[in-house]
Amino acid sequence: MTKYALVTGANKGIGLEVVRQLAEKEYHVFLGARNEELGEKAVQSLGLANVSFLHVDVTDSGSIKHAYQKVQEVSETLDILINNAGVFLDHHSTPSQTNEETLRREFDVNFFGAFQMIQTFLPLVKKAEGGKIVNVTTDMASQTMFDNGQTAPINALGYNASKTAMNALTLAFGKEFSDNGPEIFGVTPGFTTTDLNGNAPGGKTKAESAQIITQYALDNANYHGKILDKNGIIPW
């Protein structure tokens, strides 16, 4: 039986590589993108028959509902939902300089976007045997690690706090789902050279980071309600 996965924000960056890797593992993958032209181009660039474009802007509830209908037309189940879409808009500002509008835009994508995707697609993920939801987060969202200096010292309140809020989604939905499924967990790929950080040098490649996410998504071990980096569980 065909297995289905959906990756948001997958027209480029780490998300596009996650799509490629899941498709190579025989999943039918919905490549989510907010820009139709970029999404279609990304699908073509992969050249894989088991990847299809799905228009979804995670800040637009109408767009999310429409995407849900499109997926439902193809499948009654969704085995893996990967909330990968993300923005990082306050790279160079300190909290005292952070503009409120910027903060709201980051929460819109990184927190509310993931929240609405989970709520909307939950019926399909619940119907899949062993259904999983993976939230792509950052180690800078771990209050413990950031406070202890175990992450990059980037005091980006909007990005970090919106991902901390996303981690709270992982914990809260995790408590609700308990052992009945679906499994929900967060994964941080770690510093990766992508458009998100202006292609800052020295990071992992997109394929390396995607591998971390894909491995956890396909792993038979249960990571329910946890946040993980490449070495395992990290603190909240």
Ligand SMILES: NC(=O)c1ccc[n+]([C@@H]2O[C@H](COP(=O)([O-])OP(=O)(O)OC[C@H]3O[C@@H](n4cnc5c(N)ncnc54)[C@H](OP(=O)(O)O)[C@@H]3O)[C@@H](O)[C@H]2O)c1
């Ligand atoms: N790069 C790193 O060092 C790093 C480290 C830890 C975690 N992460 C996380 O990894 C994920 C992927 O990041 P990346 O580095 O691959 O960044 P990226 O290359 O900038 O990709 C981000 C993707 O999110 C999409 N997106 C933004 N707003 C959206 C919206 N409203 N609806 C749907 N899609 C939207 C973008 O679409 P457009 O092309 O239309 O803008 C793009 O496809 C993010 O969640 C990020 O926070 C990255």
